Amino acid sequence: MYQNLMLRYERQVTLPEWGAEGQEKMRTAKVLVVGAGGLGVPVIQYLAAAGVGHLGIVDGDVVDLSNIHRQPLYDADDCGRNKATVAAEKVFQLNSDVTTIVYTFQLQADNAADLMAPYDIIIDASDNFPTRYCINDAAVLLDKPVVYGAVSAMEGQLSVLNYQEGPTYRCLFPTPPPPGGAWDCATTGIMGTIPGTIGMLMATEALKIITGIGYPLRRQLLTWRASMQEFIKFEFDRNADYLNLVPENLEALSRMDYPAFCGVLSSTTIAPETWLSSPSDFSAIIDVREENELPPSMEGALRLPLSRLQQRPDLPVLDGRVLVYCQTGNRTPEAIRILQQQFPAVHFVTLEGGIKAWQLFEMNRKYGNA
Structure with a gap:
């Protein structure tokens, strides 16, 4: 069994920065993925393949045929079934050594702290502003790093937030856009490879944090315009004013x-x-x-x-x-x-x-x- 494990992870363990120590860090790591859609699917697949020990998957939505072009973890037979449940089944087929915990409901203010507390890293693969702000505020109060990503049409962005006293989501976006001020995939459409690419990069950032390899995107927002094949990094800092916008404590968060x-x-x-x-x-x-x-x-x-x-x-x-x-x-x-x-x-x-x-x-x- 040990030989099979070493064979499975041989190529990443061979990395000098990774080694057996890095793989042990993977085995004990606990990662919560919020959203098992276009962004969450590649994150789930790559983290499971790399041998993350515990993988929590949060999604109250069901698979729809219109999802599959950008969420290839699913197929037509999965339509109508809960995404988190199906994703966990596919993870078991990919790597049965990964322990999956399934949450078949949406993360929101009254459950965010309980969901996030047991995990080392939070992956924000959500697709709406209420969930993003809720994840951010809970992460600040719980002192959890967040790997954030978002996509639209032929563009995407990602960052590592609240990591080693770095900036948070509110440092980027102190307040949400006005109602109707931001489009969703149903309105603008989306190329299937866009969330796949951003999700893969999000998984990479999570692996870097777990193993200590390289330099995570702390204090940086990476944007990608697929139409021009253009990647741009923006620097940004932690803004103390955000503290006035985050609920005072977890009880206040639950009422937000x-x-x-x-x-x-x-x-x-x-x-x-x-x-x-x-x-x-x-x-x-x-x-x-x-x-x-x-x-x-x-x-x-x-x-x-x-x-x-x-x-x-x-x-x-x-x-x-x-x-x-x-x-x-x-x-x-x-x-x-x-x-x-x-x-x-x-x-x-x-x-x-x-x-x-x-x-x-x-x-x-x-x-x-x-």
């Missing part, structure tokens, strides 16, 4: 609403009838319409127009759960994104349909139609 912070409508939306059944659940109500908009604000609501919030004014202290509304609901994601930056531990909730929906519900209730 990252979808709302990124302007994504999610479970932070509440229907008028649900809210009216328990209005005392909110410590404050904020109306982000402009001063001249009718009807008047709800009783007890604080009027903070979005145009004023965008100027980052001094705000009263907020805590607990806070209801935010506008005329029809279209402006509240941006307002919540701004408010969340100043009050990361507050749970902001959107009134579905805005004050117009609330007004209609009240009329129907009054006249017996609700």
Whole structure:
């Protein structure tokens, strides 16, 4: 068995910098891959092939036929099955010495710390901003290095974050783009080799960190434009101001609403009838319409127009759960994104349909139609 192991890893063990010591570091390493899609697939394959001891795979999504051109770990027979489960099965076929731990759900604020704590390295192979900011903040609080990658169309980028007191994701992007400000693969399309290339480079960075070989991309962002076959490195430093944006502790992290912070409508939306059944659940109500908009604000609501919030004014202290509304609901994601930056531990909730929906519900209730 020992001879088989040495034969399997012979070519990498032969590297002077790697050797038997490096392979032992691989055997004991624990790596968590968040996302088993276009970026996560090559990371999983290469880390498993190199003999990483423990590989956690997090993904609540299922395989779709449209995934396969850029996620060749899967085939048509896997469609409809959970990606993390299928990936673990393929890892066993590739290298049965690797212990895989499967998480068939998404990483989010209330489980991030528990998921990430047992691992040495976190691979951010996610495809959305709420998950990226959640991974970053948890990694900062847990002091875990993160290998980050992202792709779009015919471009990609990667970096090693929060490693040896290096910069973090927030040092690159302190706040997310406004809603609709960044495209996804479903909108722009993507060449299948783009995530494969970036994912392979991410796996390389993880191997460098585990074995101590070479110089990881700490304080550097590597970008790749496939159309021009152009690689460019950008230098960036740790910015102490980011500390004001990361939740204070793990408990605060668990309460952070990252979808709302990124302007994504999610479970932070509440229907008028649900809210009216328990209005005392909110410590404050904020109306982000402009001063001249009718009807008047709800009783007890604080009027903070979005145009004023965008100027980052001094705000009263907020805590607990806070209801935010506008005329029809279209402006509240941006307002919540701004408010969340100043009050990361507050749970902001959107009134579905805005004050117009609330007004209609009240009329129907009054006249017996609700």
